[in-house]
Amino acid sequence: MSLEPLTLTDILIATVPLMLIFATLFAFTTWLERKALARIQNRIGPNKVGIPCTRIGLFGLGQPAADGIKMIFKEDIVPRGADRLFHLLAPILALIPAMLVLCFLPLNFPWIKNIQGLVKPFMLDGAVIFFFAITGLNTLAVFMAGWASRNKYSLLGGIRAVAQMVSYEIPLVLSAVIVVMMVGSLNAAEIVKEQADEYWFILSPWGFTAFVIFFIAALAETNRSPFDLPEAESEIIAGYFTEYSGFKFALFFLGEYIAMFAISGLAVTLFLGGGDGPGVTMNPEDQGLATEAFPGLSAVWFLAKIFALIAVMIWLRGTLPRLRVDQLMGFAWKFMLPLSILNILVAGFAWHAEQLDNTIITVITWVISFAVLYGAASGLNQLNRGKVRPREYKYAE
Amino acid sequence: MNEVVAFWILSVIAVFGALVAVRKRNLIHGVFALLVFFAGLSGLFLLLLAEFIAAVQVLVYIGAVGILLLFAIMLTERVTGDDDRRVTSRGWFWGLVVTAAVFVVLLLPAIQQLPPPKAAQTIDPSVKELGHKLMNPYVVTLEVLALLLTAALIGAVTAAQGVRMPKEEDSPE
Amino acid sequence: MSSPTATAPNYELIQQDGLETSLLEVSMGPHHPSTHGVFRMDVKLDGETVVDLQPVFGYLHRNHEKLAENMSYLASMPFTDRLDYFNSMTNNWAYALAAEKLVEIEVPERAEYLRVIMAELTRLVNHISLVGFFINDLGALGTPLLYAFREREKIMDLFEQASGARMMCNYFRFGGLRNDVPEGWLDRTREVVDRFPDFLDEYEKLLCENEIILSRTQGVGCLSRDLAISAGITGPMLRASGVNYDIRKVDQYGIYNRFKFRVPYTDDDVGDCYDRFMIRMLEMRESIEILKQALRDIPGGDIIGKAPKIFKPKPAEAYARVEGPKGELGFYLIADGTPKPYRYRVRPPSLINLTVLRDMCLSQKIADAVVILGSIDIVLGEVDR
Numbered sequence: 039m040s041l042e043p044l045t046l047t048d049i050l051i052a053t054v055p056l057m058l059i060f061a062t063l064f065a066f067t068t069w070l071e072r073k074a075l076a077r078i079q080n081r082i083g084p085n086k087v088g089i090p091c092t093r094i095g096l097f098g099l100g101q102p103a104a105d106g107i108k109m110i111f112k113e114d115i116v117p118r119g120a121d122r123l124f125h126l127l128a129p130i131l132a133l134i135p136a137m138l139v140l141c142f143l144p145l146n147f148p149w150i151k152n153i154q155g156l157v158k159p160f161m162l163d164g165a166v167i168f169f170f171a172i173t174g175l176n177t178l179a180v181f182m183a184g185w186a187s188r189n190k191y192s193l194l195g196g197i198r199a200v201a202q203m204v205s206y207e208i209p210l211v212l213s214a215v216i217v218v219m220m221v222g223s224l225n226a227a228e229i230v231k232e233q234a235d236e237y238w239f240i241l242s243p244w245g246f247t248a249f250v251i252f253f254i255a256a257l258a259e260t261n262r263s264p265f266d267l268p269e270a271e272s273e274i275i276a277g278y279f280t281e282y283s284g285f286k287f288a289l290f291f292l293g294e295y296i297a298m299f300a301i302s303g304l305a306v307t308l309f310l311g312g313g314d315g316p317g318v319t320m321n322p323e324d325q326g327l328a329t330e331a332f333p334g335l336s337a338v339w340f341l342a343k344i345f346a347l348i349a350v351m352i353w354l355r356g357t358l359p360r361l362r363v364d365q366l367m368g369f370a371w372k373f374m375l376p377l378s379i380l381n382i383l384v385a386g387f388a389w390h391a392e393q394l395d396n397t398i399i400t401v402i403t404w405v406i407s408f409a410v411l412y413g414a415a416s417g418l419n420q421l422n423r424g425k426v427r428p429r430e431y432k433y434a435e
Numbered sequence: 436m437n438e439v440v441a442f443w444i445l446s447v448i449a450v451f452g453a454l455v456a457v458r459k460r461n462l463i464h465g466v467f468a469l470l471v472f473f474a475g476l477s478g479l480f481l482l483l484l485a486e487f488i489a490a491v492q493v494l495v496y497i498g499a500v501g502i503l504l505l506f507a508i509m510l511t512e513r514v515t516g517d518d519d520r521r522v523t524s525r526g527w528f529w530g531l532v533v534t535a536a537v538f539v540v541l542l543l544p545a546i547q548q549l550p551p552p553k554a555a556q557t558i559d560p561s562v563k564e565l566g567h568k569l570m571n572p573y574v575v576t577l578e579v580l581a582l583l584l585t586a587a588l589i590g591a592v593t594a595a596q597g598v599r600m601p602k603e604e605d606s607p608e
Numbered sequence: 609m610s611s612p613t614a615t616a617p618n619y620e621l622i623q624q625d626g627l628e629t630s631l632l633e634v635s636m637g638p639h640h641p642s643t644h645g646v647f648r649m650d651v652k653l654d655g656e657t658v659v660d661l662q663p664v665f666g667y668l669h670r671n672h673e674k675l676a677e678n679m680s681y682l683a684s685m686p687f688t689d690r691l692d693y694f695n696s697m698t699n700n701w702a703y704a705l706a707a708e709k710l711v712e713i714e715v716p717e718r719a720e721y722l723r724v725i726m727a728e729l730t731r732l733v734n735h736i737s738l739v740g741f742f743i744n745d746l747g748a749l750g751t752p753l754l755y756a757f758r759e760r761e762k763i764m765d766l767f768e769q770a771s772g773a774r775m776m777c778n779y780f781r782f783g784g785l786r787n788d789v790p791e792g793w794l795d796r797t798r799e800v801v802d803r804f805p806d807f808l809d810e811y812e813k814l815l816c817e818n819e820i821i822l823s824r825t826q827g828v829g830c831l832s833r834d835l836a837i838s839a840g841i842t843g844p845m846l847r848a849s850g851v852n853y854d855i856r857k858v859d860q861y862g863i864y865n866r867f868k869f870r871v872p873y874t875d876d877d878v879g880d881c882y883d884r885f886m887i888r889m890l891e892m893r894e895s896i897e898i899l900k901q902a903l904r905d906i907p908g909g910d911i912i913g914k915a916p917k918i919f920k921p922k923p924a925e926a927y928a929r930v931e932g933p934k935g936e937l938g939f940y941l942i943a944d945g946t947p948k949p950y951r952y953r954v955r956p957p958s959l960i961n962l963t964v965l966r967d968m969c970l971s972q973k974i975a976d977a978v979v980i981l982g983s984i985d986i987v988l989g990e991v992d993r
Contacts, residue, residue, distance in 0.1 A: 167562075171494035172493060178505075182467070
């Protein structure tokens with residue numbers, strides 16, 4: 039690692055395209071989500087707004103732009119009793135950490151290959167821990183918004199958000215720990231390289247368990263259905279952003295989607311092989327920089343995997359009802375936490391077994407760990423289920 | 436040069452945050468100002484190439500301690516943070532003395548080594564190294580700390596339950 | 609530092625175990641996404657738990673009963689549509705029954721059959737949209753609701769073809785119906801009715817064993833049998849609390865004695881939201897049975913009996929009730945010999961079922977309060993009249 043400091047140009051080359059790309063992807067994702075939800079619900083979805091002044095619809099692809107224009111020109115209303123400063127700061131604070139953590143994703147964009155410097159954006163030594171540290175700030179933004187609005191629904195939403203995010207951060211981090219254990223590094227690029235050399239972690243029993251826990255916790259962290267309690271429409275209107283309108287609301291919206299990208303990106307990095315895929319060879323010497331069939335292929339794979347996860351999120355949103363507060367907490371503490379702790383133990387044993395480099399032992403380890411994890415998951419499920427079951431009904435003639 | 440500018444910016448942010456945290460009557464504002472101070476501090480750590488410490492600073496102090504403080508405030512009656520009562524400053528003199536004393540004690544190692552030694556030129560900060568340090572020489576300390584925290588956690592849970600039990604019995608239903 | 613306390617949440621401090629805690633009083637409604645209209649719940653919360661709940665209604669009061677006392681009998685028929693705007697057909701029927709009791713008009717065979725068909729179609733419309741709204745209150749993003757509305761739309765089309773209006777049908781008359789159904793209507797209805805079970809199968813498969821729905825609804829909003837009876841609860845809600853009581857069976861009004869159908873009910877004394885949801889799902893299947901029989905047996909003939917040109921009943925009293933989709937819908941009329949009723953009174957099932965809201969919601973979570981309200985099945989047009 040050389041000690042040359044980054045120049046301003048390097049920083050700009052690394053960050054500005056990242057922000058532009060993800061802002062564009064955000065716009066596209068809002069369209070995608072509306073369209074997909076509409077299809078799930080037997081509707082058509084946005085299909086009118088296309089190229090201005092023509093009647094070309096372009097499947098409604100102009101909708102995000104139109105929404106954006108509307109948001110900017112909409113009146114910004116601040117409640118009379120609100121804390122004006124915090125009311126203004128909250129959406130900004132919601133957006134900044136989400137944007138910031140994008141830097142830690144090992145996206146091999148072709149233009150960052152030439153940056154020479156101490157810290158390449160994706161080669162930070164503690165990238166994973168930084169990621170968790172900074173996504174945690176989102177909680178503060180949500181609380182700030184809920185508190186500053188001086189609205190009871192907002193306050194309820196803020197309190198719910200804090201409790202939920204803090205609880206789900208634990209299984210989230212514990213499932214990421216498994217990958218860190220297997221690789222022996224917190225460096226995102228190293229993790230990707232390891233997966234390209236060995237196997238994607240989702241393919242192993244402990245990796246799969248960790249991935250499922252991670253994904254569920256990620257849904258809760260980003261307030262996605264079925265964990266969208268802080269903004270539960272049928273209960274507390276819009277939760278912590280009830281009192282937001284116009285551009286501040288748009289910022290919240292943007293922050294939420296960017297956070298979705300970021301956390302899916304981390305899931306891809308940790309479990310789905312990052313930018314690994316056909317036509318990409320990870321270069322062991324160069325810390326995860328890849329040899330690609332054409333420049334940017336690795337980044338394309340990465341984004342494709344992110345979108346696969348986002349698609350699942352949209353699908354779940356269109357399908358599932360919402361959990362209740364106590365069930366949400368129970369699920370985090372009584373199901374996810376014990377399972378992820380057990381998973382760490384299993385992964386530890388599996389790591390030692392793999393060090394022996396014996397095929398038979400490896401196979402046995404895989405089978406046993408699969409059995410243990412499956413048994414634990416179903417056992418915990420039985421313990422937590424309670425007496426809930428379908429019922430029989432009587433008929434009177 | 437860049438580092439110096441960054442150092443001053445971060446220092447101003449940190450000192451400003453600390454001052455606001457002390458001066459603000461509104462508890463929630465105070466907490467957020469304290470978090471600004473923590474953020475500035477973490478930036479200073481980053482400037483010292485101690486990226487792991489910086490990350491932990493954000494994770495533990497802003498993420499955990501900040502949320503804990505907010506929770507604690509939410510449990511009190513002043514959840515809206517409004518408090519117009521004036522704080523009586525009776526012991527300000529002794530406070531000043533203690534502050535000065537702490538400051539001097541903190542500076543003592545630096546004063547003893549005057550003139551300051553040349554900054555180390557070859558720093559290779561590594562999370563791995565830190566991990567090995569924690570797991571080899573300091574492992575007992577780490578484990579004892581972990582045990583202590585676990586005991587505290589269990590104690591807290593028991594204490595909380597102990598308060599709640601009689602309440603449930605007392606309730607009319 | 610000026611933090612305004614005027615608009616800040618109003619906390620009431622109570623002393624409890626030495627720790628000062630406070631209740632949060634939230635006024636849910638009249639503008640709230642899931643109060644099903646302009647309805648307000650004054651909720652006192654301890655954290656997320658409902659400590660007290662006061663339903664407040666009357667925002668939609670339109671003087672329905674007094675209006676009816678100042679116009680001719682027939683003129684209030686279209687107003688009954690607006691009571692429970694999901695079920696205009698059964699509202700019409702209950703009112704027509706009351707008026708027919710006053711003057712004793714014979715209803716032709718074909719009209720009786722069509723009345724049953726319309727009423728059961730209405731029950732399908734009501735239950736399917738209720739289930740959709742109910743799952744929506746549980747937090748599903750409208751998907752089950754829109755599936756339900758797709759089916760509802762087919763029945764709405766049938767209503768439109770028969771009466772000219774989708775919701776405000778105004779189709780019943782004293783002694784029969786306003787007009788006969790158009791040609792081919794019965795065939796189209798048969799088609800819709802035959803297809804409906806497929807949709808129900810799909811819907812049940814999607815919803816009835818969903819883990820989240822089960823855990824959100826079972827044990828939530830329990831209404832005991834005794835409370836249900838003493839509060840005068842009727843309809844699916846009563847049957848979900850374990851009482852086998854269906855006015856179609858008890859009174860056998862119209863020609864309900866000719867059809868073979870069963871009444872689903874529970875016999876355990878739970879009466880939670882899941883029971884209320886499932887009873888409605890099962891009732892739809894029975895409605896389909898009735899519809900199939902009625903569509904098979906329907907004869908030709910007149911559509912309206914011999915009613916007097918000027919409806920001027922002798923002084924008398926009459927109370928008629930039907931098993932509406934929401935419960936017992938009754939009309940009480942006192943005639944004084946003039947063309948206008950002396951007293952006109954509606955027994956609204958929504959309002960009476962709503963009276964137990966507080967009992968069901970106490971010590972549940974705030975999210976449950978919304979679900980419980982959804983499971984009662986109210987329409988504010990009927991509650992406030």
